[in-house]
Amino acid sequence: MIADKLSSLLRDTTEVQYDARGFHVQYTASADTLPQIADAFLSENFHLEMITCQDRRENDDAFRLIYQFNQYGMPQRHVIHADIAPDATAPSIAATFPAADWYEREIFDMYGVSFDGHPDLKRILMEEDYFGHPLLKDFVDPPNPYRSEDDAS
Amino acid sequence: MKTDIVQLFENPYLALGVSIAIIMAYLSVNAIMLIWLERKLSARIQRRIGPQRGPFGLMQQIFDMGKLLSKELLTPEHANKLLYVIAPILVFAPVVALSSLFPITSTYIFHDFNIAIVLILAISGINVIGIFLAGWGSNNKYALLGAVRSVAQNISYEIPLILSVIPIVMITRTMSLYDITLAQETYPFILVQPIALIIFIISATAETNRAPFDIPEAESELVAGFHTEYSGMRFGLFFFAEYSNMIFACALATVLFLGGWRGPLLPDAVWFFIKVYALIVLMMWFRWTFPRLRFDQLMKFAWVVLVPLSLINLLITTLVLKIV
Amino acid sequence: MNRFEVEQDPKSRDTYYLNMGPQHPSTHGVMRIKLHLDGERIISAEPIIGYGHRAHEKMAENRDYIQFLPNPSRVDYLGGMIYNVGYCQAVERAMDIEVPERAEYIRIVCNELNRISSHLLWLGTFLMDLGAFTPFLYAFDDREKILDILDRITGSRLTYCYARFGGVILDIDDVFLDNVSNFCTYFVERLKEYEKLVIGNVIFRERTIGVGIFAPDLAQKYAITGPCLRAMGHENDVRKDEPYGIYDRFDFDVPTQTEGDCFARTLVRMEEMRQSIRIIEQAVSDMPNGLFLAARVPRRIRPPEGDYYFCVESPRGSFGMYIASDGSDIPFRLKLRTPSFSHISAMPAVMASTMLADAVAILGSIDIVVPEIDR
């Protein structure tokens, strides 16, 4: 069972109401145990549905990484929250789940969170010489250099 | 009784000039009309209306020609200028050169040549060089890929094409197109050589780079293949060459298998062109029905299916001729 | 060096890179694939995305839940209705808004019509990638019929903004129902024609059978969903597994194939269109009377604090919306989990050691929509 394997790695296990929330269990984990967690999910035939991130620097002074695992057939969504300090790096799980490769690149692109051990960490959606991280809460949209004054409406 | 048009003139250069003028004029008009036909036909197959400018949309082609002629001739910066410029001409020239050999009527022909078939098969191979030069000279990876594909394809399909012509030569014991037509007095050779005709049509479709064998210019893979970088009238020449090649291949099939000008009631030339254009419509019909083959499947088809099949056909023909 | 690179003789220098895209006829939009080629054979492929990034997720953080309504259908312009309805359903579940029966049925009909139209466009463009131009126009002709039907009630033809929290914006009438039933009868016949023209065709089979096989372990590694997954033998459909809306009331099958190649994906999608017709027919015959928009919808949409995840079966796979609410009008974080993103991230593993022409066929068969990848 997945719960047994994870019990040593996770804290704050919360069974959530699936009908209202759309996922089944929510955990909090520390970021450095993520590779072990990923291994545990891989061995139980789960797939990585998505990784995303929240900019919680204002409230908790941390970025919250959100990993969501699911399995085919009988849906069983496990959501793992891992907070990391704004200047820290998280371990990459791309070796276990290749799907994480692009999600981690996207988080790097959008939030500036770096992942240790990622095979090729570079921007994915923004161009490579872009300067900011657009999904940060304090991101300011720069003026578009390609749009002239009289064109703007 | 036949009369060579060439012999009507005393001066051979004048004869040459007049012949080329007539052929060029015909091929240009023909290409325009075939483009119109193809567009109208595809439109009807796809339940569209197609070109509509002028009566039956005929003016559309004239305007398109005007557009092509008025466009700037661009040459890519790092292209090999010489090859880039002569390539379209090399593709178009063989067709013009060879069109004079076809006996369109029983009375007047341009010139009856006693080894016409050898000449045709030899010279029509030149346009491969033109296509390759186009791909190589334009210094573009897509164009180069198209050129490479084209060379491999054209050389492969030349073999079944030739092998399907040989049985006719064996039966008639002549290489003159006029004499081959004469030999089909009682019945056209489609009745004795149906497999050869099918092989010929398939190979000819491949030789003219038309769908489903249009991999050298496969637009979903190679953008436009070997003529990606061409613009204006240079592109127009490739376009002309495609349709001229089509009519050339279909005319050859008509002479070899369908009895050339022979037919009841109507004049000779009319029968000849009816047969030619019927074959062309068939080729267009192929194009607007089938997906494209992959490059390796195309080669496999030539070497595994067509070549053995045409060899078997040749063998059977030989045996039958020996016994009879 | 890419991880999926095929072993290559180090002495051989006869390889080259080819940029497929950003403007290429068969990348279906502005997407670029960097192909490392050895002649015609692909040594490695690296998709480069982001040319169509429109920052939908950032937009969501800058406007309230209602104002985000027009966005989901722009994320995937082919399945606009499904995304639009899906977003509404996600918020409705978070807010616990009751949706009237009639609205639910209307949504099902529109969803499935939209699914068919998306699959038709896929069929057309896929065949055009393979070099057949005529089926493309046939498919567009049929798609046009669906768009006309939907246009009558939604007022748009592509990027619908028809669903609202608690129902839909406009009621349907008998003419609409008649149109839908007529289309169903017509389309079942038409599908047979497609099968004769396309599925049976020997050239099509040659081009697709055994091409672009998704290896069995690929599903778990890359979270493949939708028709691509079903073509690999998993009987997995969000509409069956976690029936959202009222999908559990309808009787339909989940088509599966086992090979996982382009041909299997084609068969799965063709059968899916047939199943959609089945759902539509049931929904039309059971269409109840009543309200099309809930009478009481909260004026302020403020989901209780917490995370929400809602996924719908889009024509391409499982489309998930992750909403993190902090109890205010504006989502704290709205992540769109799009199926094409997962599928295209698996391309390096699928495309390695295929031919150039196969790359085009694979891209066509997985039915990518580039704005959906870039969001």
Added chain:
Amino acid sequence: MALIKEILDGTKTLLTGMKVTLDNFRKPPVTSQYPMEKIEMSEAFRNVIVLIEKEDIGSHDCIDCKLCERVCPSFCIYLDGERPEGLRRKRSTKFEVDFALCSDCGLCLDVCPTDTLGYSKVHDEAGYNRSDFLYDLLEPWADKEEAARERLKEIEAEQAAERARKAAARKAKKVRREK
């Protein structure tokens, strides 16, 4: 032998395909000749929003509540208004829509309290500049504004009278109950 069978089967499928295209060849075209023949837009067709005439007023009934301006996801509605002399309600003096930004979502129609917003049925707009799509929705109503305001005064007077009568009735009722 297997090869020959394969070839024959393949040929058969090709011929079936050709028959399908031939069948379609015989059917009439399905395209419509767009610029030559106008296409009827559906009832629900959405284009730029317009102000709808209210019959009792003889003009639009925009009261400058700014709800549409606030709900617009594209922020493309610009409103301004004034309270005319002797009127309870406000009247808009500026109603501009930048159609270049509009996404036709219809949220403004949902929120409009007086239901005075509708869609234009014109479908073939074109322009050379972005500014060509900055529509002034009040322009068609400019000459009717005076009359509408007069009319509104009458309506509001009627309404006020109604309200007063009702209030009097309520009061009378209350007085009666108290008795």
